Amino acid sequence: MAIRKVLVVDDSPADLANVKNIVTEAGCIVVTATNGKEAVEKAKVEKPDLIFMDIIMPDMDGYAACRLLGNEGETKEIPVVFVTSKKQKADRLWAQMQGGKAFITKPYTADAIIDQLKAFL
Numbered sequence: 001m002a003i004r005k006v007l008v009v010d011d012s013p014a015d016l017a018n019v020k021n022i023v024t025e026a027g028c029i030v031v032t033a034t035n036g037k038e039a040v041e042k043a044k045v046e047k048p049d050l051i052f053m054d055i056i057m058p059d060m061d062g063y064a065a066c067r068l069l070g071n072e073g074e075t076k077e078i079p080v081v082f083v084t085s086k087k088q089k090a091d092r093l094w095a096q097m098q099g100g101k102a103f104i105t106k107p108y109t110a111d112a113i114i115d116q117l118k119a120f121l
Helices: 013-025 036-046 062-071 089-097 110-119
Strands: 003-008 028-033 050-052 079-083 102-107
Touching: 003 036, 013 102, 013 110, 028 036, 028 089, 036 050, 036 062, 050 062, 050 110, 062 079, 062 089, 089 102, 089 110, 102 110
Parallel strands: 003 028, 003 050, 050 079, 079 102
Antiparallel strands: none
């Protein structure tokens, strides 16, 4: 399955715009959200092929959003790639336990984002 639509979730306007630009330049349609609650709502409506999600956000963090997405029939098949400043091994393990399929640490490169797009093609 080719990645056609990607949901980018980050409460930092700079990171949100940066990841959105990288993914758009790769030829994908991008939908954005600024917290986990909004991400879950948009994922249900937009049905993205992939989600790039920050972890530390207001209202609902990325871990909780990933768990919710994984428990919903209509969103459980959407891969979530965490893009975060959390760098500890425990953070990676916890992200995986919440259903995350990959983990990119900030500061990231455009290549790291593109590699994940390619990984889920």
